Amino acid sequence: MAMKQVSVAEAKNTLPALLHEAESAPVEIVRRGKPVAVILSRASYDRLRGKNEGVWAALERFRETHDLGELDAAGAFEGVRDPKPEGRPVRW
Numbered sequence: 001m002a003m004k005q006v007s008v009a010e011a012k013n014t015l016p017a018l019l020h021e022a023e024s025a026p027v028e029i030v031r032r033g034k035p036v037a038v039i040l041s042r043a044s045y046d047r048l049r050g051k052n053e054g055v056w057a058a059l060e061r062f063r064e065t066h067d068l069g070e071l072d073a074a075g076a077f078e079g080v081r082d083p084k085p086e087g088r089p090v091r092w
Helices: 008-013 015-022 042-049 054-065
Strands: 004-007 027-031 034-039
Touching: 004 008, 008 015, 008 027, 015 027, 015 034
Parallel strands: 004 027
Antiparallel strands: 027 034
16 A cells, blocks of 8 residues: 655645544655655654664563474474585685
């Protein structure tokens, strides 16, 4: 679904209604047919501006929400490794 577009003049004249609409979906403001701004809800803004939690925090959150005992890590890599005991040749 395309984002609703309104001209700067229309946005100026209907701002309260646009703010109400922006609570459910972003509204794009255009000047001479070119996008210049977007009105979006505070919740959407906060989600976009939210701090990235970082790899370590994401890993801790994953560990809290998943039972690592149920994961078959060995099975996930089965058949991936080269079965030859000597490995691959390396040139020095």
